[in-house]
Amino acid sequence: MRRFLPLLAVLGLAAGCTPSSAAQQPPPGLAERGTVMTTAKPTRQDLTNKVSLSGKVELGPTFGLVAPIDGEVRYLDVKAPTGTPTKPTKVANIWVNGKATAVEVPAGAVFAGRLVDDRSKVTAGMPIISARQAGYGIVADIDGSKAYQVSDSLQSVTAQIKNGPGPFPCTVLGTLAALPGGTIPEPKAPAVNPSATAPAAPPTQGQPQQPSESTGMRLVCVGPANTKLINGAAATVEVVTAKAAGVLVLPVEAVAGSQGKGQVEVIKADQSRGSAR
Numbered sequence: 001m002r003r004f005l006p007l008l009a010v011l012g013l014a015a016g017c018t019p020s021s022a023a024q025q026p027p028p029g030l031a032e033r034g035t036v037m038t039t040a041k042p043t044r045q046d047l048t049n050k051v052s053l054s055g056k057v058e059l060g061p062t063f064g065l066v067a068p069i070d071g072e073v074r075y076l077d078v079k080a081p082t083g084t085p086t087k088p089t090k091v092a093n094i095w096v097n098g099k100a101t102a103v104e105v106p107a108g109a110v111f112a113g114r115l116v117d118d119r120s121k122v123t124a125g126m127p128i129i130s131a132r133q134a135g136y137g138i139v140a141d142i143d144g145s146k147a148y149q150v151s152d153s154l155q156s157v158t159a160q161i162k163n164g165p166g167p168f169p170c171t172v173l174g175t176l177a178a179l180p181g182g183t184i185p186e187p188k189a190p191a192v193n194p195s196a197t198a199p200a201a202p203p204t205q206g207q208p209q210q211p212s213e214s215t216g217m218r219l220v221c222v223g224p225a226n227t228k229l230i231n232g233a234a235a236t237v238e239v240v241t242a243k244a245a246g247v248l249v250l251p252v253e254a255v256a257g258s259q260g261k262g263q264v265e266v267i268k269a270d271q272s273r274g275s276a277r
Helices: 002-017 144-151
Strands: 043-059 062-066 071-075 089-096 099-105 109-114 127-133 136-141 156-161 218-222 234-249 264-267 273-276
Touching (some): 043 144, 099 127, 136 234, 144 234, 156 218, 218 234
Antiparallel strands (some): 043 234, 062 127, 089 099, 109 127, 136 218, 156 234, 264 273
């Protein structure tokens, strides 16, 4: 029996000296005494979100026009122009509740095809017309993973020709959506007047219209008129999708969590901690 007494005494002494589990935990919201913290003070900055796209100069690029409202599309018979249009060309109407809203190809471009059937029900933002720019444009392909990032908002677009002009502002033409192949119906034959003594001379028209081919998702823009461009030259297109002024910013190391769900730990005046998202 004597052999076990010292061991029991030691166990009793150890049990008496062990702090309770509650004493080991720091008070809620406070760091342990002596903890060294690295802090960062937020600053305000103007932020810009940019997307860079690879493109090239293209002669006569195709772009799409969308329905401005929900309704029924009714196409017009569009004659082939005899030259580059200097005014917008009306090509369709969107009808809803007996009211028509016009769809026009902008000046400097020509009608290149219908993208849906005549009298189809369409929704706002749906591509319904293809058009062809009469001159140079810059075409940049858009990867599908960037589709919504680029198309949701275009604050500004600038282009830089590799080893050439730029950067310069680039005006976007039409929509950024991929386009199906366009269709152009055969022109209607003129009505025959049985009382006429001689056949009427056919109206003067330009070159036969060529329907557009299908395209992938891409951005088409045109630079200033005095910019020298070469067909096929490589270009970089920079798209600004969002801007914000006077935003509170912190170093990345000060933010915990994943993208879009970051959390910042705030040190209050009494050294207690809170969180902000």
